[in-house]
Amino acid sequence: MACFQKAYPGKCSPGNVLPKIGTARRLGCGGHKTLRLVGCLMLAALLCACSSNPATAYNRAITAFAAGNYADAAAAFDKLGDYQQAATYAAYAHGLTLYDQGDFAAAEPYFEKTQDFMYGKQRYLYCHAYRLAAAENFAEAAKTYQSLGEFEDAPARAAYCAARDAEAKKDYETALFDYADAGTYADAATRLDNLQTQVYEHAKELKASGDYEQALKWFGLLGDYFDTQAQAMECKNYLRDQQYDQADAYESQGELKQAYDIFSGLSGYRDADARANELATKLGIAPEGDDSVPAA
Secondary structure, three states: OHHHHHHOOOOOOOOOOOOOHHHHHHHHHHHHHHHHHHHHHHHHHHHHHHHOOHHHHHHHHHHHHHOOOHHHHHHHHHHOOOOOOHHHHHHHHHHHHHHHOOOHHHHHHHHHHOOOOOOHHHHHHHHHHHHHHHOOOHHHHHHHHHOOOOOOOHHHHHHHHHHHHHHHOOOHHHHHHHHHHHOOOOOHHHHHHHHHHHHHHHHHHHHHOOOHHHHHHHHOOOOOOOOHHHHHHHHHHHHHHHHHHHHHHHHHOOOHHHHHHHHHHOOOOOOHHHHHHHHHHHHOOOOOOOOOOOOO
């Protein structure tokens, strides 16, 4: 009785009885539930404390960034404000999210802020060049892409922009080479084909009008396109015929030195070599390739 009087003072007077066994068990079960509830609350508080710990949140954001989950990383870093490099990581991650989507114009401001971070400088220049090209400032876009060296597909973009600039300036030789260098980028292949067709047709028009010298220059821009080589050879032969006839006329007029100079320039064509040697003998000069001294 004494022990119960310590635990339940004033409850062991005569007439009072101890709680029934079932009642005690019910109280014990309630106590366990209370303990479990308290434990859950403590665990929740602990987790909350962990989640509000900036170091833990920062590490989780770094992990997301390293895994390439840039959108999630950007959101996580945004919540950390100025903690360590969170602001820099946030801007860079936002930029990468847009960059991966091909929205280079929207990504540019983020990389402009992070030029000293990771590949921020290269990505900023890449995005800036894209905006210049979108504004059809192809000359500056080409220079900017060229400054990036071999970064991603910058060489192809640089060639394409240079070609667009050259074509606009009617520098067709440069445009043809640069479109070829751009390969499959954008519509480079289509533009190359269209430009080759235009140059070819223009060369044929010049040839048809008898301007073989200019036609030969234009055909010379096309390499082995279609039957360009054959067309160029025809132009060259027409020019040689004209030069041969001119040299023949000079010889008939007694202008032997002029005739000799032209025949010498036609080496390998028809009998130009023999004609040049005959004139050299008449003029008393050594033929081309002969270092001997003519007889006095």
